[in-house]
Amino acid sequence: MLKDFQGERDVAAVLAAGTSLAGTQKSPLQDGKPFVIVPEGYKAQIVDEVFNNPARASGLVKLRDANSFVAYFNRQKRPESLIYASLDPAKILGVIDDHRAYSAVGADHDGSNWRGYRVEFAVPASREWKVWTGKDRKALNQLEFAELIEDNLPDIVTPDGSTMLSVALNFEASKEGNFVSAARLQDGSTNFVWKEDVNATGNKIAMPSQITLEIPVFENGQPSPVDARIKYRVKDGALTIWYELVRPHKVLEAAFRSIWSQIEEQTATTILLGSPE
Incomplete structure (x- = not known):
């Protein structure tokens, strides 16, 4: 009987500890997103809107021409920002928060980054x-x-x-x-x-x-x-x-390379052939 009573007290203590988290909490993780524990089911729910700004920049910006892509990428780029290109379908993708170079962060960090802030130019056919x-x-x-x-x-x-x-x-x-x-x-x-x-x-x-x-x-x-x-x-x-x-594929490749060269020159960023996953 005493053992059962002790078990009930342990369960109550756990529930009380969970309930104490019901207020807004700051995540200890790198993304720093605030969250609350919702009483029903005690599920974590992100509440970014309680702060003036998001914890980090993220999202996908879709643009319609090369000049717009260059203007946006140059406005937001960082040392780790990279640009990728793919031909089928024709697309230029800039990843603003790409992984950092290992040599730039030191031995205590592997250079990993979120890769969640992107700008895309899906090159439209005429x-x-x-x-x-x-x-x-x-x-x-x-x-x-x-x-x-x-x-x-x-x-x-x-x-x-x-x-x-x-x-x-x-x-x-x-x-x-x-x-x-x-x-x-x-x-x-x-x-x-x-x-x-x-x-x-x-x-x-x-x-x-x-x-x-x-x-x-x-x-x-x-x-x-x-x-x-x-x-x-x-x-x-x-x-x-x-x-x-x-040979229309060769005409397509040449036209795409022209756009590629323009963006590479105007962003001062070497474009990689491929796409990040």
């Missing part, structure tokens, strides 16, 4: 890049191809705009006819022959074998040249036509 890569290697009929050319005529630099507009208009005119042949010419272009009926004289549409675009890869970026090879198939009077961009 409208033009999304349009042309979105249709890459997709088979179109002549009307769909004509609409693509007309809607994006300023993007095509070779052949010139008047030539490509003529191609588009001729394709639109052929909508009621049947394609009967396609012949490759000495200059590499192709003559598509179509007729409105069996006895009609054949009409010809000259299509270059390759076009050159000049489009920005990323929003507000400088235009880059991109070649596209024209492919086609004529079957049962129907023309199927498409284009294949030539």
